[in-house]
Amino acid sequence: MKISYAAGLGLAALIAFAAPAAAAPLDDFHKSFDATLSRHGIVGGAFGFEHGADKPTEFFYGDARGELHQKTDAATAYNWASITKTMTAIAILQLRDRGKLSLDDPAVKYIPELAQVHDAFGPIDGITIRHLLSHSAGFRNPTWPWECDSTPDCSWVPFEPTHWAQINAMLPFTNIAFKPGSRWSYSNVGYVFLGQIIERLTGDDFEVYVTKNILMPLGMTQSYFDVAPYYLQSHVADSYLREGTKLTKQPFNFDSGITVSNSGLKAPLSDMRKYLRFLIGDPKNAL
Structure with a gap:
């Protein structure tokens, strides 16, 4: 049995x-x-x-780029992966507060293509935005509907789909795993659908909407999505997969396309501290 795990360049935490x-x-x-x-x-x-109100404390360990022995520091930008989903949820709640949607609206109202999904538990309009937000809609976990772990070489599998057309093409082969709202099951693809709702209601790309409505108001000026802008390239932390003693660099400094709303955020610890203060209700860090 092969056991692998991420060797965290991008292991970053806040409390x-x-x-x-x-x-x-x-x-x-x-x-x-x-x-x-x-x-x-x-x-x-x-x-x-x-x-x-005291000065924050930060610890830095090891290298941001192993091959270059470039040390981690306050400017190092990490891949925050599924923490991105929290910003997707905030964006949806902002649209609710602005009267653009209701959390109990059927998701298919905003994404008609979802009508192609097979739902043995009832009509597809029973799946709401609230279900997508709470991972209780019944959609699968991975964005792709297949696994490659049983084959010797999975390099032929694209890391993530980059276009909505690819997701759309898989919808007729997508089924709902349980009655929506009856249980919880983590779903990356559900947050792709939420990203689509944000884009279709606002006319902005997901990254543009979040930058304008979350990152900039919070002063997160060194945060971005997907590929680092040229002036931040030197601060990007590499990420690795460890298998025994072997380290393989992972492709996180790339355009995640349609999946950006579930895992595209990159940011240094200093920016994420501003986000943390917003989340715990600091009036100086409010939207």
Whole structure:
């Protein structure tokens, strides 16, 4: 059996404290953080603490680019993967607040192509935006409807579909796995559909809408989607897959196309601290 896991260049985390943290526990945590990443063969990573009005604490470990031995630092931009989905959800809630949609609207109202999906549990208009947001619509987890793990070489499989036409072509072969709303099951493709709703209602590409309505208002000026702009290229953290002692660089600095709304966000820790403060209700970081 082959066991593989991401060796986190892009291992980054944030946590908020309501009160200032004592220096000694933070020192202990820093040592534990470094030791844990070293033990698991993580190439590089970072951790940030927000505690009250005090100056935030940041830890940086290892390399941003292993081959170049480029150290991680405050400017290093990480692949935040499915944290992107939280911004997709915020964008949907903004459109709700502006009267553009209701969370209980059928998803097919905004994406008529979903009528091609096979739903043995009832009419397709029973699947709502709320179901998509809460991963309870019954759609599959991966964007592609097949797996390649049983073959020796999966390099022929595109990393992600990049065009809506590819998703649309798979809809007649897509089925709903359970009665919508009856249970929870993580779905990447469900958040692709939410991204489509955002684009169709606003006329903006997903990246443009989120940049205008979330990133810029929060002052997240070093954050972006997919491929880094030229002036940030030198700060991009590589990501790797580890299989035993073998490290294989993963293609995260690329255009994810239609799947950007489920995993396209790149940002340094300093920008994500601003986002964290918004999420915990800091009035100075509000939308």
